[in-house]
Amino acid sequence: MPSSIYDNDSGSISFSTELSPTDGYFLERSHPQDLYIDAASSYDISTFKARETGTETETTRGIPAPSRPPYTRYTTPSSAFSDETMPLIDTRQPPPAYVDATANLYEGYNSVQQEGLGSGVGGPRWLVTFSRNGPPQHMTGTPDDGEEVYRITTYRRSRRRPREFCCSSGIMIKITLVICAIAISAWLVAAATRRRGSKQHNGHGEDRNPDIPGVEFPKWPSHCNRNYRIKSTSFDFGAPTSLRIHELVTEKHDDIFRSIFGSVHIAKAPADQTTDIQAKLLFATPSSIEISEIKYTKTDTSLSVRDPIIKTSSGARHRSTSCLGIGLILFVSPGVMLENLVLTSNHLGTKIHPNLSLTITNQTTITLSSGSLSSSSFLSRKTTIDIISGSVSGTYTLLDLLSIKTKFGSISVAVEPRKAEKEHPRPAVFFAGSVSGSVNVEFERFDIPERDYNTTVDATMGSVTGNFIHGSATELKTQSGSITADILPYDADAGPSTLRTFTRSGMTAVEVLAPYTNRGTPMKRLTSEHRGNSGSIKLTYPQEWEGTIEGGTMSGSLVLRGRDVEIIHQGGRGPLQRSVKARKGKGGSNLEFQTGSGSCDVSIGRI
Incomplete structure (x- = not known):
């Protein structure tokens, strides 16, 4: 066996004969088998402190320190810190192997709980179990037993906490x-x-009217005072020939109410109603504001709602949360016929509920200053809707006239064409216009009545989308927005007709479908014009179309498709960098398209 751990690797390497500081480390020496500390019973704390001070002073002066007291076997858990004297150089036995010395290092935690302070293998376990969080202790000083007892006691008590x-x-x-x-x-x-006592309501929900399902009043805004009271009154119109409703509440309550809102509901009457039309008028105010009297003017054929009389106005101090809600419900019995229906409102919107069997033989006029309109279909020979600030949605019948206008709101409606009057047939005229809002119109395309159709859509600052029935004239235009439309001609050759689209800034995508009637018959008398200042144009015409094609673009690509299309001329002409002139069949229709900046893609018939 080699005499040195370096013999196998170093061979002839010689080392100095001078003794190393570690020489004798591995010699057999007697080593105490148990842990020894200074006996705490022989010295009190003051003795330890005096000895420590004297030792330091004498050592500084070069005077040897007095001999340490005799060792005493550890028998009591007086301290976790001890002054051990285990000079490794003087021992005769080697220290334990590293693996043995460090194995099960953390088992001391359990042994302390089970066996007490005197058990365990020694140093490493005590360090893990009772590590101090305070400042480091002096190497020769005696630890404070009270602190350790506190820590141990704290630990043991925490087991019960x-x-x-x-x-x-x-x-x-x-x-x-x-x-x-x-x-x-x-x-x-x-x-x-x-x-039950005061008939007050908690507003952020919806209080449904028990008389008619689906009617909510009021739909209390979140910014309004949560608690409110309702005051109501009822009317009976009997069997009027016409009906006029006017909401004339003014702004004189601005110092009290932050907002005035509400709706007019036109709904089917309850089964037990004996007259044609009855009405219920409701006012809602915060609990701090009481209405002493509802002001109105009623005749056999009209109702005008005016400013209510306020009894108390302590809520004026809370104008930011004070609101005035108004609700008017018209209960209409089935089969009622009116010559005219007029509804005007300054603050209220309008909702016309489903299953309403109401016929207006002449004209319906709805004018709203602030509020939206939602409707289920009812019969009206002529319908005029004019809204300043609000949207229009729902389903509307088209007999002779359906005109919908908004200034600051969108239009999204479904249109149901109905038959013309037999004695005095007139064209079905549809108009939709919005100054600031988009327009979407969906004409019903099943079971279309035979009559002439005249359609105009004008969106100043918004897009135009939908599908339309084409009769004698169809015009779609917008200043700032796109046009996306499907056009369904009612008849292939009912007579001369015009189709025009225009957009100043936006894309145009128009598809002319095969005719609703006389499909397969050539469309020989349709004049079409599609123009745009800035935007692409995509056109699709059916196989039935026959006539002349001419158009181009000042800046962009140009594509013309069609199996039966014959090119007459192509190239640049005038300001148009790309232009084309072509013909399909022998019909007299004429198609023109032009855009200032954008591509043109035109498909005629089968490709």
Whole structure:
């Protein structure tokens, strides 16, 4: 066996004969088998401190320190820190292997709990179990037994705290739940009592009118005071020939109310209603503001709603949350016929409910200053809708006239064409226009009545989309927006007709479908014109179309497709960098298209 750990690797390497500081380390020496510390019972703390001070002073002066007291076997857990004297150089036995010395380093935690301070293998386990969080101790000083006892006691007590805490927490939770249940029950009883006594409402929900399903009043805005009261009155119009409704509430309450809102509902009457039309008028105010009298003017054929008389106005101090809600519900019995229906409002929107069997033989006029209109279909020979600030949606019948205008709102409607009057047949005229809003129109394309159709859509600052029935004239235009439309000609050759689209800034995509009637018959008398200042143009015409094609673009590509299309001329002409002239069949229709900046893609018939 080699005499040195370096013999196998170093061979002839010689080392100095001078003794190394570690020589003798591996010699057999007697080593105490147990842990020794200074006996705490022989010295009190003051003795240790005096000895420590004297030792330091004498050492500084070069005077040897007095000999240490005799060793005493560790028998009591007086301290976790000890002054050990284990000179490794003087020992005769080698230290334990590293693996043995460090194995199970953290098992001391359990052994301390089970066996007490006097058990364990020694240093490493004590360090893990009782590491100090305070400042480091002096190497020769005696640790403070009181601090260690406090820490140990704290640890042992903490073993019992979770159970005590859980028990106390459980009791507190039960007590809290009981208190909450009692409080909620009391609140519910009080709320029910208040509601029955004062007829006040909690507003952020929807109070449904019990008379007609689907009618909510009021739809209280979130910024309004949460609690409100309702005052109402009812009317009976009997069997009027016409009906005029005017909401004339002014802005004189601006110092009290932040906003005035509400709706007019036209709905099917309850089964037990004996007259043609009845009405219910409701006002809602915050609980701090009371209406003493509802002001209105009523005749056999009209109702004008005016400013209510306010009894108390303590809510004026809270104008930011004070609102005035107005609701008017018209209950119409099935089969009622009116010559005219006029509805005007300054603050209210209008909702016409489904299953309404109402016929207006002459004209319906709805004018709203601030509010939207939503409608289910009812019969009206002529319908005129004019809204300043609000949108229009729903389904509307088209007999002789359907005109929808908005200034600041969109239009999204479905149109149901109906038959013309037999004695005095007129064209079905449809108009939709919006100054600032998009327009979407969907004509019903099943079971279309035979009659002439005249359609105009004008969106100043918005897009135009939908499908339209084409009769004698169809015009779609917008200043700033795109046009996307399907055009369905009612008849292939009913007579001369015109189709025009125009957009100043936007794309145009128009598809002319095969005719609704006489499909397969050539369309010989359709004049079409599609123009745009800035935007692409995409056109698709059916196989039935026959006539002349001419168009181009000042800046962009040009594509003309069609199996039966014959090119007459192509190239640049005038300001148009790319232009084309072509013909399909022998018909007299004429198609023109032009854009200032954008591509043109035109398909005629089968490709």
